[in-house]
Amino acid sequence: MEDPARLAALETLRAVRQRDAYANLVLPQMLRDRRITGRDAALATKLTYGSARAQGLLDAVIEACSDRPLSEVDGSALDALRLGTYQLLRTRIPSHAAVASTVDLVRAELGSGIAGFVNAVLRRVAEQDEAAWVDELAPDPDTDPVGNLAFTHAHPRWIAQAFAEALGSRGEPLKLALEADDARPAVHLVARPGEVSADELAAIVGGDVAPYSPYGVHLETGAGDPGDLEPVRERLANVQDEGSQLCALALTRASLEGTDDRWLDLCAGPGGKAALLAALVGLEGGELIAVEKAPHRAELVRKLTSGLPVTVEVTDGRETGFVEGAFDRVLVDAPCTGLGALRRRPEARWRRQPADVGQLTTLQRELLTEALRLVRPGGVVAYVVCSPHLSETVGVVADVARRTGAEQLDTRTLFPEVPDLGDGPHVQLWPHLHGTDAMFCAVLRRPV
Ligand SMILES: C[S@@+](CC[C@H](N)C(=O)[O-])C[C@H]1O[C@@H](n2cnc3c(N)ncnc32)[C@H](O)[C@@H]1O
Structure with a gap:
């Protein structure tokens, strides 16, 4: 039986696994190429993104139902098992249809032997619902509350732990944060x-x-x-996520004495914040210099800011060659783990590794230090990351402020419309509180 939606979902999951592809780039292209539209396109999207997001939870259930460890399961069969298990646990598709449609795909692609194995596993999965599997397999909530919530909301444990530390909670706020992170966001x-x-x-x-x-x-x-x-x-x-808009605006809202017409975006690609900043500085007759290290991303900045007073420089933000103190306001929207935008990239939470954090914080510190050299005395720098991980946020800011003598402003006053901003002086936005990505922003002033 033709099943274009599930076939597209299966092939996308395979591309994600085999060649580190991004589901939200591969699938839309596949749907266009195959002219899959309407209900089939909606089903393919739901199944692909849902299976990719829930991968850790699905794998734990599959392993519990399999007679062999996951490491010994053929990769393509595992993709199909994830797709089938997702349908069984997290959709209203009737169990017999979820199992039969998945087994049909496997039989057509991989033969009857593997189809038999997939059939046996999925039938066991179908014996109980998601809540019962979570009860059986999740760590004990009393002795390991973070592990329990991580499992329940299909997040790697280290990411749930990072959220817990940023929230200062292993209870209800963490549960709400993980729940919101698991939902499909509005554009x-x-x-x-x-x-x-x-x-x-x-x-x-x-x-x-x-x-x-x-x-x-x-x-x-x-x-x-x-x-x-x-x-x-x-x-x-x-x-552009509303949180990103607010962080770019915070830079423009800090008070400044003296000149205010040369702004710098030190990590500009693909150009979302640069476009907003350039439009605002342009209204006052000023200009924005946009620095981006990767040439293809610099090209995206050029496209997104065309018609605005922007000069794009393709260079490393740590070695721009600009003279010290050349700018009135500087944005450092630093490369980061992206743990604050996991809901927008279905597979990202399973791809990121704790080891990424250390490498990134070194780069983040170097970029922020350079920004504070390039801004004039009395000028302001906004340090922004799309991550709530404390090492990337308050850790970087406290370290650089201490070494450079920069003054941390009460950044909450630069987000006047936004409630629930905590104790400051920085701002940490959250999907469950603000409906935005979990953006972090700290605004600093270079001493006069
Ligand atoms: C978080 S993104 C910036 C997003 C952008 N501000 C926006 O709003 O569209 C970080 C960017 O920094 C760039 N980058 C990484 N290392 C860099 C460096 N050493 N100097 C300048 N840019 C760098 C990355 O290529 C990436 O485009």
């Missing part, structure tokens, strides 16, 4: 300042004005490809 747009207001943009695209960012609009989940929207094609708007 946010940013209206280009000086071109269109958030109200006008919301009316044009049929979205809602965002609660906090004066330029933000929220689209309904599953509203189609936002790149197809006319205001986006016409460069009146970009796709």
Whole structure:
């Protein structure tokens, strides 16, 4: 029986496993190439992203139902088992249909022997629902609350632990954070300042004005490809998480005495924040220099900021050659683990490793130190990462502030619309509290 949706899901999961592909790039292209639309496209999307997100939980259940360890299961069979188990545990697809459709795919691709094994495992999986499997397999909530919540909400333990440390909680706030991180996020747009207001943009695209960012609009989940929207094609708007908008705005909102017309974005690619900053500095007759190390990402910055007062420099932000003190405001939107945007990249949580953190914090410290050299005395630097991991956030900022003597501003005052910002002085946004990615922002002033 033809089953284009499940076949596309299976092939995407295989590309993710075999060649480290990104599901949210592979699948849309596959759907276009195969002209899969409507309900089939929706089903393929749900099954692919759902299976990729829940991988750790699914694997634990599959292993419990298998007569061999997962390391001995053929990779393609494992993809199919994940797809089948996801349907059984996390969708309303009837069990017999979930099992039969998966086994059919495996038989066609891998033969009857492996199909028999997949059939046997899925039948065992189908014996109980997700809650019962979690009860049976998750660590004890009394002795290991973080492990229990990590398992229940399908996150690697080290990531749940990092969230717990940033939240200062192993209880309800952690549960809510992991739950929100497991949900599919709404797409946010940013209206280009000086071109269109958030109200006008919301009316044009049929979205809602965002609660906090004066330029933000929220689209309904599953509203189609936002790149197809006319205001986006016409460069009146970009796709940008509301948290990113707020962090870029925080840099512009810090008070400044003296000149204020040369701004720098030290890590600009692909250009979302650069476009917002450039539109704002442009309204005052100023300019933005956008630095990006990777040439292909610098090209994206050029595209996204065309028509704005931006000069793009392809260079390492630690060795730009700019003279000391040349800028009034500097953004360091540093490369990071991305643990704050896991909900946007289905497989990312299983790909990231704890060892990534150490390498990144070294680079983050170097970039922030250089930003504080390039900003003029009295000027301001915003340090932003899309991660709540304390090593990448307060760890980097405290270390660099101590070594450079920079003053940390109460960044919460630069997010005046936003509630629940904690004790400061930095700002940590969260999906469960603010509906944004878990962005971190600290604004520092170079001493005069
Ligand atoms: C978090 S992203 C920036 C996102 C961007 N500000 C936006 O809003 O679209 C970090 C960027 O820094 C770039 N990068 C990494 N190392 C760098 C370095 N040493 N100097 C400058 N850019 C670097 C990466 O290629 C990546 O494009």
